[in-house]
Amino acid sequence: MNADERIIKYLDNELITEEKTAFEKEMESSRELRDKFQKYVSVKEEIEKLKGLKLNPDYIDSILPEFHFRMLTGKKETIRKSLSYAFGVMLMFIIAIAILRIFFNNHNDPKYIVEFALSLNENQKVELLENLNGNYAVYNLIPDNDLIQLLEADLEINSDVAEAYGIGYKEIIGKLTDNELEIVYQEILKKTF
Amino acid sequence: MNFKSDDYELVRDFLSGNQQAFNNLARKYQEKIYWHARRMLGDHNDAHEIVQQVLIVMYNKLNTFNFSSSLYTWIFRITYTRSLNQLKKNKLKRLLTFNFNEDIENHGYENIIEDLESRERFLIMEKLLSNLPTKQREVFIMRNFNELTFEEISNITGKSVGALKANYFHALKKMKEFMEKNER
Numbered sequence: 213m214n215a216d217e218r219i220i221k222y223l224d225n226e227l228i229t230e231e232k233t234a235f236e237k238e239m240e241s242s243r244e245l246r247d248k249f250q251k252y253v254s255v256k257e258e259i260e261k262l263k264g265l266k267l268n269p270d271y272i273d274s275i276l277p278e279f280h281f282r283m284l285t286g287k288k289e290t291i292r293k294s295l296s297y298a299f300g301v302m303l304m305f306i307i308a309i310a311i312l313r314i315f316f317n318n319h320n321d322p323k324y325i326v327e328f329a330l331s332l333n334e335n336q337k338v339e340l341l342e343n344l345n346g347n348y349a350v351y352n353l354i355p356d357n358d359l360i361q362l363l364e365a366d367l368e369i370n371s372d373v374a375e376a377y378g379i380g381y382k383e384i385i386g387k388l389t390d391n392e393l394e395i396v397y398q399e400i401l402k403k404t405f
Numbered sequence: 406m407n408f409k410s411d412d413y414e415l416v417r418d419f420l421s422g423n424q425q426a427f428n429n430l431a432r433k434y435q436e437k438i439y440w441h442a443r444r445m446l447g448d449h450n451d452a453h454e455i456v457q458q459v460l461i462v463m464y465n466k467l468n469t470f471n472f473s474s475s476l477y478t479w480i481f482r483i484t485y486t487r488s489l490n491q492l493k494k495n496k497l498k499r500l501l502t503f504n505f506n507e508d509i510e511n512h513g514y515e516n517i518i519e520d521l522e523s524r525e526r527f528l529i530m531e532k533l534l535s536n537l538p539t540k541q542r543e544v545f546i547m548r549n550f551n552e553l554t555f556e557e558i559s560n561i562t563g564k565s566v567g568a569l570k571a572n573y574f575h576a577l578k579k580m581k582e583f584m585e586k587n588e589r
Contacts, residue, residue, distance in 0.1 A: 262523075
C-alpha cells in the first residue's frame with residue numbers, strides 16, 4: 213500500500229487498528245508524509261465548507277409551482293413532442309428516399325442517356341428501336357441492364373434514335389402540349405407506340 | 406418520528422390522495438436532487454431540469470415504490486440515472502456542434518448561492534470536479550458530498566464496491582493535485 217492509499221484509507225476510517233497506529237507513528241517521524249496528508253485534509257476541509265450550502269430561497273420557492281404547472285401541461289407537451297418526433301422521422305424518411313433515388317437513378321440522367329445514344333453503333337440502334345417498338349428480337353448487342361434502364365428512362369433518347377432512323381415522331385410531338393406529350397411518352401413506355 | 410417512518414407516512418398519505426404530502430416530500434428532497442445534479446452537470450439549467458424530471462417520476466411512480474430500500478436511495482437512483490443521461494445528451498450536443506471542449510461551463514442563475522464568498526468557492530470546486538472523468542466524479546460526489554457508503558453507492562449505481570473504491574481513490578488523488586495547481 214503506497215502513501216496515498218494509506219492516507220485515503222486513514223481519512224475514510226478504513227484502516228484496521230494496527231495499521232492506523234503504525235500510520236500515525238510514521239506521520240510523527242516523516243515530514244513528507246505529514247505534508248502529503250495535510251494536502252488531502254485540505255481537500256476534505258474544502259468539501260466540508262461546501263456541504264452546507266443553501267440554495268437561494270426564491271429559487272427553492274419556484275420549484276414546486278413549476279412542477280405543478282408541468283404536470284398540468286404535461287399531456288399537451290407529450291402530444292406536441294410525439295408530433296415533433298413523427299415529423300422528424302417523416303422528414304428523415306423523405307430525405308433518405310430522395311438520396312437513394314439520386315444515388316440509384318443516376319443512369320436516368322439525360323446527360324448519361326445522350327452519351328449512351330451517341331455511343332451506340334448502327335446495329336445497337338436497330339436493337340433499341342426494335343425493343344422500343346415491341347418487336348423483340350434478341351440481338352444481345354446492348355447489355356440487358358442498359359436496355360432496361362433506357363426503356364424506363366426519360367424518352368428523349370427515343371427522339372434521338374428515332375430521328376436517326378427517320379421515324380419522325382419528333383415533329384409530331386413538337387405540336388403537343390406537355391400533358392399530351394406525357395401521354396405519348398407513357399404509351400411509348402407501354403411499348404404500344 | 407424518524408427519517409424513514411416520516412417518508413413512509415408521507416408516501417402512504419400521498420398514495421391515498423393527499424397532494425400536500427407530495428409537496429412535503431418534494432420540499433424535503435428537492436435541494437439534495439439539485440445539488441447532486443448540479444455537481445455532476447455543472448450547469449444550473451441542466452440541474453433544474455433534472456429536479457423537475459425527478460419530481461415528475463416520483464409523482465408518477467411512487468405507487469411502485471415498496472420500501473425495500475430507503476426512499477432517499479430510490480430518489481437518488483433516479484437522480485443519478487437522469488444526470489448520466491443528461492451528460493450523454495450534452496456530450497452528443499457538443500459533438501454535433503463541433504465543440505470538443507469537455508469542460509463544464511459554469512453558467513446559469515448566477516445568484517443560486519447568495520453569499521458571494523461561498524459562491525466563488527463553489528464555482529472553483531465545480532470547475533475542479535469537471536476535470537474528473539464521469540465515473541470518478543460520481544463516486545467522489547456521492548461519497549464526500551452525500552456521505553453515502555460504498556455499499557449504498559453500489560446499490561445506486563450497480564457497480565461493485567471494489568470498482569467504486571478504485572475510482573474514489575483516483576478521484577481523491579486527482580482532486581488533491583487539482584487543488585494544489587489551483588492554489589499556485
